[in-house]
Amino acid sequence: MIKTILLDVDDVLCDCTGACMRHMGLFDWKREDYIIEDRDIYREFANITGIDFSPQRFWEHFKREFWAGIEVTPWCYDLIDLCAKYVSPDNIALCTSPTKCGDCLAGKLDWIEENMPSWLHRQYLMTPRKHFCAAPGVVLIDDASENTMAFRGSGGYSITFPQKWNHARGRVGAEMEYVKGFLDFYNSCDF
């Protein structure tokens, strides 16, 4: 049985990569265009433009208003509703990693309050080390393979949300079915 579900925010519930690219001037960028498998947005930007910012310099471009204003993904609310079929709302939390910039932390809180149902406004974990939350019966849904692998390695269960840059890329376009299949499986397991 699943006890708790942790939902990543960036590129699961909100269109973070698309918003970053548009913010940096790549207005026509689409996630289908992602051309490298690595999950570093600043590297994708460098790959397209030839402008090779350090990670710190790249992320300095993104202030509180940016993080607060990212659009939700088309499946955002369907995914939350799906999770609520497996556990009670009290056992669902957002789990998101901020950049090193304090504006990001504050903007993410703004985003939660603006875009999430009220019952999630006090159910969030902001940490770059999501695997510290791993435990039997806890499922992390995240688009970053390194996060899902570390979570599983620390005793939790995880679902890699399909995106062009991860190993589930073959299921882009069928995201809900993919996630539901894993949730059904984990819910049938005896942790």
Ligand SMILES: [Mg+2]
């Ligand atoms: Mg993410």
